[in-house]
Amino acid sequence: MVDEPIPVEVIPRGGLGRSVGRRLRDWIPAAAVLVLGLVIWQEAIRVFHIQRFLLPKPTSIASQFWDDRSNLWHAGWFTFQEALGGFLIGSGLAVLLALVVARWKPLGRALLPYAIAANAIPIIAFAPIMNAWFSPLSKSSKMAVAAVLCFFPVFVNMVRGLTSVRPQSLELMRSYAAGEIEVFRRVRVPNALPYLFTALKVASVLAMIGAIVGEYFGGSLDALGVQIKDSVLESRYEEGWAAILVASILGIAFYLAIVAVERVAISWHPSIRQKEGE
Amino acid sequence: MSANEVVRVEGVSKRFARGAVTALQSIDLSIVEGEFVSLIGPSGCGKSTLLRLIGDLTEPTEGTVTVNGKSARRARVDRDYGIVFQDAVLYDWRTVAKNVALPLELAGWGRAQRAERVREMLRLVELDGFESHHPWELSGGMQQRVSIARALSFSPSILLMDEPFGALDEMTRERLNSELLRIWETTGSTVVFVTHSIAEAVFLSTRVVVMSPRPGRIANVVPIDLAQPRTAATREDPRYFELVTRVREALHIGSDREEPLARAVER
Numbered sequence: 234m235v236d237e238p239i240p241v242e243v244i245p246r247g248g249l250g251r252s253v254g255r256r257l258r259d260w261i262p263a264a265a266v267l268v269l270g271l272v273i274w275q276e277a278i279r280v281f282h283i284q285r286f287l288l289p290k291p292t293s294i295a296s297q298f299w300d301d302r303s304n305l306w307h308a309g310w311f312t313f314q315e316a317l318g319g320f321l322i323g324s325g326l327a328v329l330l331a332l333v334v335a336r337w338k339p340l341g342r343a344l345l346p347y348a349i350a351a352n353a354i355p356i357i358a359f360a361p362i363m364n365a366w367f368s369p370l371s372k373s374s375k376m377a378v379a380a381v382l383c384f385f386p387v388f389v390n391m392v393r394g395l396t397s398v399r400p401q402s403l404e405l406m407r408s409y410a411a412g413e414i415e416v417f418r419r420v421r422v423p424n425a426l427p428y429l430f431t432a433l434k435v436a437s438v439l440a441m442i443g444a445i446v447g448e449y450f451g452g453s454l455d456a457l458g459v460q461i462k463d464s465v466l467e468s469r470y471e472e473g474w475a476a477i478l479v480a481s482i483l484g485i486a487f488y489l490a491i492v493a494v495e496r497v498a499i500s501w502h503p504s505i506r507q508k509e510g511e
Numbered sequence: 512m513s514a515n516e517v518v519r520v521e522g523v524s525k526r527f528a529r530g531a532v533t534a535l536q537s538i539d540l541s542i543v544e545g546e547f548v549s550l551i552g553p554s555g556c557g558k559s560t561l562l563r564l565i566g567d568l569t570e571p572t573e574g575t576v577t578v579n580g581k582s583a584r585r586a587r588v589d590r591d592y593g594i595v596f597q598d599a600v601l602y603d604w605r606t607v608a609k610n611v612a613l614p615l616e617l618a619g620w621g622r623a624q625r626a627e628r629v630r631e632m633l634r635l636v637e638l639d640g641f642e643s644h645h646p647w648e649l650s651g652g653m654q655q656r657v658s659i660a661r662a663l664s665f666s667p668s669i670l671l672m673d674e675p676f677g678a679l680d681e682m683t684r685e686r687l688n689s690e691l692l693r694i695w696e697t698t699g700s701t702v703v704f705v706t707h708s709i710a711e712a713v714f715l716s717t718r719v720v721v722m723s724p725r726p727g728r729i730a731n732v733v734p735i736d737l738a739q740p741r742t743a744a745t746r747e748d749p750r751y752f753e754l755v756t757r758v759r760e761a762l763h764i765g766s767d768r769e770e771p772l773a774r775a776v777e778r
Contacts, residue, residue, distance in 0.1 A: 419617075421711045502603070
């Protein structure tokens with residue numbers, strides 16, 4: 234009577250050690266490319282006599298990064314707080330508004346075209362305006378830029394996730410005599426989570442961009458963006474590059490943190506299950 | 512009205528697109544407790560619409576639908592229906608066990624009670640051991656069995672099935688047919704079953720309602736007097752073939768009134 238049972242994957246013998254070994258082997262090609270890239274960069278500067286204002290040597294950037302590390306991390310933390318604050322405010326408001334719009338459809342029809350249009354405009358252009366609205370030296374002006382940048386992709390994706398539910402899923406809920414809140418809790422919101430996390434990953438990158446570019450238009454001397462701008466203006470290129478390195482590390486860490494939350498929050502999703510099954 | 516009448520459809524018409532399309536016209540149908548009634552007909556005959564009207568997933572333009580002596584809407588709010596669609600419509604974020612438990616959660620069952628019921632239901636559809644699997648890890652036939660377990664979990668008095676095995680291969684389909692009959696016997700529920708397979712309708716039903724299109728009407732009702740319980744041998748019973756032929760003829764007469772006999776003989 235029963236269909237063929239799905240064969241259950243058993244962890245191979247010598248499980249953990251071997252799987253860690255395999256993980257490491259998977260990373261070898263990528264690590265090799267990194268090392269090779271750095272060597273080519275270093276050598277190209279020597280061979281072609283590339284000026285340091287165009288591109289400093291990786292070793293000079295690394296030593297600058299090491300010498301100045303406490304100041305750089307301090308600045309990085311300052312800017313990261315702006316990005317994180319903006320990310321939380323922008324994404325939070327976007328999720329709330331998306332829930333409202335998904336509940337009251339006519340409101341969605343009125344607002345959504347503008348949200349989609351706004352998603353396509355270069356919002357970063359408003360950074361100087363935000364400096365005018367809020368104090369340029371405060372964190373809040375950069376948070377505002379980051380928040381606006383995060384808002385639109387999260388809003389648009391969340392609305393899509395909440396509303397792209399199969400009609401039959403809703404009919405089943407109707408047949409169980411489920412109320413509107415139950416439908417949101419048990420069908421629409423879980424359905425929207427994969428969409429939400431896709432948007433949050435984009436938003437984390439946008440938040441860092443918003444904070445740093447916002448700082449280019451003026452900000453506290455503690456801020457990473459201000460340090461990048463000033464050091465380049467004053468021909469301290471290695472310092473500028475070292476600050477960019479910090480910004481990159483923070484940006485990647487932010488992104489990976491969201492990936493980690495995603496893996497826990499939607500562990501049921503086939504894309505994640507299959508990755509783990511490899 | 513007999514004492515144990517479960518579904519009563521009276522003078523029901525349904526028009527779509529602001530009256531432009533008549534999906535159903537003047538339908539009268541009565542289903543009593545414990546019956547297994549199949550609705551069969553070509554596409555566009557309104558068989559799914561009739562099922563949806565009974566389940567209060569849509570409302571009639573004219574006429575009334577009475578279920579267990581109350582309005583269809585009241586019956587839905589009272590959770591009198593278990594529904595199974597052609598797609599299993601399982602929730603990907605829930606495990607098999609949690610999918611089956613969903614209607615119970617909504618009905619406010621306690622945790623222990625739910626777990627007990629889910630175990631029972633999965634045993635009924637022979638899926639014990641798959642509790643913690645996710646829907647996409649199962650084959651189409653297994654998914655549909657989960658869907659049936661879910662529809663039956665809260666013991667609804669009526670099971671509404673809209674081409675539940677339409678997307679499955681012939682082998683799986685026959686297996687699930689027998690399984691459905693076993694479940695029907697065990698639970699004693701009333702089943703309304705939409706299909707476009709004549710063989711399936713005859714094998715499963717106590718009564719086959721033959722419908723015809725444009726506008727959707729009931730063309731004929733064929734009582735199926737094959738012995739219960741039905742087994743593989745039923746499919747080889749001469750009476751089974753007679754009834755298949757009767758339903759086929761009724762279908763052709765219903766859908767093609769100009770040349771009924773010619774078509775019926777040709778087949």
